[in-house]
Amino acid sequence: GQLFKVAVLPGDGIGPEVMAEALKVLDAIEKRYDVKFERTHANVGGAGIDLEGRALPETTVNICKAADAILFGSVGGPKWETLPPDEQPERGALLPLRKIFGLYANLRPAIIFPSLTSASSLKEEVIAGGFDILVIRELTGGIYFSQPKGIDGAGRDRVGVDTMRYSVPEIERIAHVAFQAARKRGKKVCSIDKANVLSTSVLWREIVINIAKDYPDVELSHMYVDNAAMQLVKWPKQFDVILCENMFGDILSDEAAMLTGSLGMLPSASLAEGTFGMYEPSGGSAPDIAGQGIANPIAQILSAGMMLRYSFGMVEAADAIDNSVAKVLDQGYRTRDIYQEKAGEKLVNTKEIGDAIIANL
Amino acid sequence: GQLFKVAVLPGDGIGPEVMAEALKVLDAIEKRYDVKFERTHANVGGAGIDLEGRALPETTVNICKAADAILFGSVGGPKWETLPPDEQPERGALLPLRKIFGLYANLRPAIIFPSLTSASSLKEEVIAGGFDILVIRELTGGIYFSQPKGIDGAGRDRVGVDTMRYSVPEIERIAHVAFQAARKRGKKVCSIDKANVLSTSVLWREIVINIAKDYPDVELSHMYVDNAAMQLVKWPKQFDVILCENMFGDILSDEAAMLTGSLGMLPSASLAEGTFGMYEPSGGSAPDIAGQGIANPIAQILSAGMMLRYSFGMVEAADAIDNSVAKVLDQGYRTRDIYQEKAGEKLVNTKEIGDAIIANL
Ligand SMILES: CC(C)[C@H](C(=O)O)[C@@H](O)C(=O)O
Ligand SMILES: CC(C)[C@H](C(=O)O)[C@@H](O)C(=O)O
Numbered sequence: 203g204q205l206f207k208v209a210v211l212p213g214d215g216i217g218p219e220v221m222a223e224a225l226k227v228l229d230a231i232e233k234r235y236d237v238k239f240e241r242t243h244a245n246v247g248g249a250g251i252d253l254e255g256r257a258l259p260e261t262t263v264n265i266c267k268a269a270d271a272i273l274f275g276s277v278g279g280p281k282w283e284t285l286p287p288d289e290q291p292e293r294g295a296l297l298p299l300r301k302i303f304g305l306y307a308n309l310r311p312a313i314i315f316p317s318l319t320s321a322s323s324l325k326e327e328v329i330a331g332g333f334d335i336l337v338i339r340e341l342t343g344g345i346y347f348s349q350p351k352g353i354d355g356a357g358r359d360r361v362g363v364d365t366m367r368y369s370v371p372e373i374e375r376i377a378h379v380a381f382q383a384a385r386k387r388g389k390k391v392c393s394i395d396k397a398n399v400l401s402t403s404v405l406w407r408e409i410v411i412n413i414a415k416d417y418p419d420v421e422l423s424h425m426y427v428d429n430a431a432m433q434l435v436k437w438p439k440q441f442d443v444i445l446c447e448n449m450f451g452d453i454l455s456d457e458a459a460m461l462t463g464s465l466g467m468l469p470s471a472s473l474a475e476g477t478f479g480m481y482e483p484s485g486g487s488a489p490d491i492a493g494q495g496i497a498n499p500i501a502q503i504l505s506a507g508m509m510l511r512y513s514f515g516m517v518e519a520a521d522a523i524d525n526s527v528a529k530v531l532d533q534g535y536r537t538r539d540i541y542q543e544k545a546g547e548k549l550v551n552t553k554e555i556g557d558a559i560i561a562n563l
Numbered sequence: 564g565q566l567f568k569v570a571v572l573p574g575d576g577i578g579p580e581v582m583a584e585a586l587k588v589l590d591a592i593e594k595r596y597d598v599k600f601e602r603t604h605a606n607v608g609g610a611g612i613d614l615e616g617r618a619l620p621e622t623t624v625n626i627c628k629a630a631d632a633i634l635f636g637s638v639g640g641p642k643w644e645t646l647p648p649d650e651q652p653e654r655g656a657l658l659p660l661r662k663i664f665g666l667y668a669n670l671r672p673a674i675i676f677p678s679l680t681s682a683s684s685l686k687e688e689v690i691a692g693g694f695d696i697l698v699i700r701e702l703t704g705g706i707y708f709s710q711p712k713g714i715d716g717a718g719r720d721r722v723g724v725d726t727m728r729y730s731v732p733e734i735e736r737i738a739h740v741a742f743q744a745a746r747k748r749g750k751k752v753c754s755i756d757k758a759n760v761l762s763t764s765v766l767w768r769e770i771v772i773n774i775a776k777d778y779p780d781v782e783l784s785h786m787y788v789d790n791a792a793m794q795l796v797k798w799p800k801q802f803d804v805i806l807c808e809n810m811f812g813d814i815l816s817d818e819a820a821m822l823t824g825s826l827g828m829l830p831s832a833s834l835a836e837g838t839f840g841m842y843e844p845s846g847g848s849a850p851d852i853a854g855q856g857i858a859n860p861i862a863q864i865l866s867a868g869m870m871l872r873y874s875f876g877m878v879e880a881a882d883a884i885d886n887s888v889a890k891v892l893d894q895g896y897r898t899r900d901i902y903q904e905k906a907g908e909k910l911v912n913t914k915e916i917g918d919a920i921i922a923n924l
Contacts, residue, residue, distance in 0.1 A: 293759040323796055328684045345706075345727065345761065352762050358731045362766035366706065366725040370718075396810075398654040400706065401713050405723035428813045432821035435684055435796065449757075452789045453814060460793035 203236040206514050209269035210241045211262065214248040214291060215487025216497035217275025223499035223556030224273065224506040230560045231510070231519050242269065247277025247291035247487075257294030263302060271513035272299070273506060274482035279489040300341050305472035305480055306372070307379045308339040308451065309508070312438075312458035312468065317531050321463030321540055324438070333438045335458050336387065338380040339451025341472055343372045344402070346448045368402045368447065370409055375475070377413040380445040384420045388442030392423045394430050394450050406447060427454070434458055459484050466498030466539045469505035471512050479513045481505040491538075495551050498537040500527055503559060526562040530555065533562075564597035567875050570630035572607040572623065575652060576848025577858035578636025584860035584917030585634065585867040591921045592871070592880050603630065608638025608652035608848075618655030624663060632874035633660070634867060635843035640850040652848075661702050666833035666841055667733070668740045669700040669812065670869070673799075673819035673829065678892050682824030682901055685799070694799045696819050697748065699741040700812025702833055704733045705763070707809045729763045729808065731770055736836070738774040741806035745781045749803030753784045755791050755811050767808060788815070795819055820845050827859030827900045830866035832873050840874045842866040852899075856912050859898040861888055864920060887923040891916065894923075 208228075212221040228239045244262040245253050254261065257277070266272050277291035287293055299305065314322060314332040322329050348367035353360050377393075384391045393410045395403035407424055414422040425433065427450045433440060434457055446454055459468050468484035483501030491497055504527060511520035534546045535558050541549050550558070569589075573582040589600045605623035606614050615622065618638070627633050638652035648654055660666065675683060675693040683690050709728035714721050738754075745752045754771045756764035768785055775783040786794065788811045794801060795818055807815055820829050826846035834840040844862030852858055865888060872881035895907045896919050902910050911919070 287759045287765065290759065297760070323686055323689045323798075324684055325686050345725075348724075353766050360766060361728060361730045362761075362763035363709075364706075364727040364761045364763050366727065367722060369722045370720070396813075398648045398651065399658070400723075400725045402723035402725050404648065405714050405721060428817040431792065431814045431818040435818060435821045437684075452757075453792045456789040457792040457796060457818065460796045 203238060205238045205240060206271070207240045207242070207269040208509070209266040209272045210243045211246040211272060211274045212243070212249070213246050213275040213277040213487060214279050215276055215489040215492040217247075217277065217487055219492070219495060219497050219552050220483070220499035220502035221273070221275045223552060224502040226556055227503050227506055227523060227560060227563075230563055234563065235516065235519050237516070246274070246295050248279050248282045250295065251282055251285075251289070251291065257289060257291050258298050266299070266303065271478060271509050272303075272480040273509060274480055275502065276483055276485065276487035278487045297346065299480060300472060301347065303478060303480065304342060304474045306340060306342040306475070307376055307473040308341040308455075309383070309471040309473065310337040310339060310455040310459065310468070310484060311335070311470075312337060312455070312462050314462045315467070315528065315531055318464055318467070318540060320542055322461060323463060324435070324461055329438065333441075334387075335438060335441045335444060336383055337444045337446065337451060337455040337458055338376065338383060339455055340372065340376040340447050341451075343368055344448035366400065366402050366449070368405060370405070373406050373409040374413055377410045377445065379473070380443050381413065381417040381420050384443040385417065389419060390421045390423070390442035391445055392425055392430070392441055392443070393445045394425055394427050394454060395447070396427050396450075397424070398426065402447065410445065430454055431457060434461060455484075464540050465501070466537070467500050467504070469501050469508050471505070471508040473512060477513050477515070479509065481509040495553065496538050497552050498539050499552050499556050503527065503556070522563050523559075526559045529562045530558045533558070564599060566599045566601060567632070568601045568603070568630040569870070570627040570633045571602045571604045572633060572635045573604070573610070574607050574636040574638040574848060575609040575640050576637055576850040576853040578638065578848055580853070580856060580858050580913050581844065581860035581863035582634070582636045584913060585863040587917055588864050588867055588884060588921060588924075591924055595924065596877065596880050598877070607635070607656050609640050609643045611656065612643060612646075612650070612652065618650060618652050619659050627660070627664065632839060632870050633841040634870060635841055636863065637844055637846065637848035639848045658707065660841060661833060662708065664839060664841065665703060665835045667701060667703040667836070668737055668834040669702040669816075670744070670832040670834070671698040671700060671816040671820065671829070671845060672696070672831075673698060673816070673823050675823045676828070676889065676892055679825055679828070679901060681903060683822060684824060685796070685822055690799065694802075695748075696799060696802045696805060697744055698805045698807065698812060698816040698819055699737065699744060700816055701733065701737040701808050702812075704729055705809035727761065727763050727810070729766060731766070734767050734770040735774055738771045738806065740834070741804050742774060742778040742781050745804040746778065750780060751782045751784070751803035752806055753786055753791070753802055753804070754806045755786055755788050755815060756808070757788050757811075758785070759787065763808065771806065791815055792818060795822060816845075825901050826862070827898070828861050828865070830862050830869050832866070832869040834873060838874050838876070840870065842870040856914065857899050858913050859900050860913050860917050864888065864917070883924050884920075887920045890923045891919045894919070
């Protein structure tokens with residue numbers, strides 16, 4: 203049997219509770235497939251700050267380095283909000299992890315399950331039958347990481363500067379990720395830029411058009427980021443794969459996720475070249491409901507599924523997890539965040555929905 | 564009586580048709596108030612390219628320089644889409660106009676009229692009673708205009724670069740605009756930034772907090788841009804004035820505008836220091852319906868109203884225009900874009916709704 207090493211970083215808030223359910227699912231996968239997941243737990247975010255003095259302790263980095271993939275919970279909470287931005291749980295953990303491990307490709311599905319369309323703030327007629335968008339966001343370049351960046355001068359003479367920079371190879375590799383993903387889905391890529399204003403976008407568009415020639419079976423379109431923010435609201439079903447640079451992807455993936463109405467359902471993957479990746483729910487640490495056993499673990503469980511698919515090549519097991527989640531929703535199981543008091547719905551807690559997903563595997 | 568000089572730039576697509584109605588409204592204002600609007604027409608956008616070789620001809624700039632305000636229609640269309648970005652109607656006209664005239668403060672109202680809530684793609688329960696957001700966008704700084712900007716190198720070694728830069732005075736003056744606007748409305752400013760990633764945002768937040776001390780009657784909050792993109796969809800009514808740097812304002816103002824469901828209703832103002840300003844509809848040139856006399860002129864008429872309010876200090880006349888538009892909507896007048904085949908609605912064309920607005924002044 204195969205052995206995979208998983209760095210388990212539960213983090214803060216609801217992180218540990220939902221992580222527990224994802225780990226139960228990994229146990230169940232071990233029983234059904236000839237595979238072992240060797241798990242090493244490590245502190246991150248607020249837990250890292252409290253226990254080891256920083257959001258991303260060195261021990262944690264080393265545990266991740268020794269692993270085949272990182273399963274990440276969620277970080278942040280009011281307790282650490284007054285720290286300087288660099289040291290805060292989210293920024294202080296996520297940005298260094300992305301850079302250290304070269305996690306350049308962020309995959310953020312925004313899916314409405316047909317049984318959950320009514321959770322969206324969009325009208326029934328706009329989303330009837332659900333939608334299924336995959337945002338592919340460049341994650342290690344652009345205005346997040348380029349130099350110069352900083353505040354120069356003193357007093358009222360201060361000037362803040364950030365730099366957005368993209369090289370051809372950076373654009374090429376993320377474009378390949380988008381076209382390859384589109385091939386396995388709706389065969390459409392919409393590339394987002396602001397080529398009427400940004401030089402990086404002019405280069406981005408040219409290179410994406412070039413790479414598209416390798417994928418004649420995939421349809422490529424281009425949209426300005428401001429128009430994309432509108433079109434998502436107007437008619438989300440027009441999109442299949444959305445390809446973005448780092449900052450635009452941050453904004454549009456969150457907008458698309460909120461349009462589904464159920465953030466607690468959305469996983470994400472951040473992939474390096476090769477098979478290494480980090481997997482985490484799209485939602486936050488929800489400190490307001492932490493410790494009550496009522497959080498929705500589905501995003502964390504689907505994140506574990508993405509790990510099997512992208513880092514471990516276990517497509518069958520990953521499909522089994524996805525299908526099981528869909529079945530459990532069809533059976534009416536609902537945590538509080540997606541409960542709508544409709545006939546046929548069963549209000550359950552974190553553990554119960556985890557158990558139901560395992561029972562349906 | 565007073566005399567105001569208006570540079571009239573109708574532009575392309577539906578621009579000339581909707582401009583005609585706005586000019587009729589100015590005629591009507593002249594009859595009711597002791598004022599004269601001396602109007603000089605000039606070419607801009609595709610019309611500028613076709614007739615004078617460029618999107619913003621020098622004659623047009625000179626006419627604008629001699630004026631007290633610019634009333635702008637809309638520009639762009641398929642005919643000019645293959646030109647290099649710099650020369651295209653939108654980019655080639657709007658960015659130089661903003662820079663030449665120092666139009667640093669962009670005011671973009673996103674309003675749902677209670678009688679039009681059903682045009683929004685948001686659910687009735689999310690927008691019941693309408694909403695009224697004013698996005699204040701910094702318009703002459705940030706990543707739009709800062710240097711270095713360009714593509715360096717050759718072939719696969721090329722690198723694209725854009726720079727986002729903000730100085731303290733640039734942030735201060737736009738913050739004042741936001742707080743002063745909030746004072747006359749809901750007394751809340753939500754300042755948007757990405758202070759967990761961008762140095763410009765760290766400075767932005769600090770300065771906005773400083774300026775807020777001059778406005779103790781206005782409540783200030785801060786939101787990351789990705790979260791703002793979500794919160795707009797989730798619960799737009801939480802916002803009163805949204806204050807943004809240039810790029811974030813471009814994205815969020817369009818998202819907010821689309822949430823109203825009736826782009827043809829939304830005016831905008833771009834203000835310089837002093838009283839000079841440029842006024843234009845938020846929607847595009849809609850080449851698909853141009854020349855048919857069915858376009859909605861309300862955004863253009865409300866833009867003329869903003870001109871009276873902000874550049875000419877004619878608050879009473881501006882209120883009269885706003886009220887007249889609201890009345891005409893209450894009376895059921897609808898151009899095709901906002902017609903919903905409901906009882907009490909009267910489908911009318913561009914001229915008819917213009918006449919109705921004048922009749923109700
Ligand atoms: C916490 C923050 C630095 C991060 C980002 O902007 O990338 C977050 O918003 C995300 O999208 O993962
Ligand atoms: C045409 C373009 C340069 C412009 C901008 O990005 O500012 C437009 O989108 C706008 O918002 O007025």
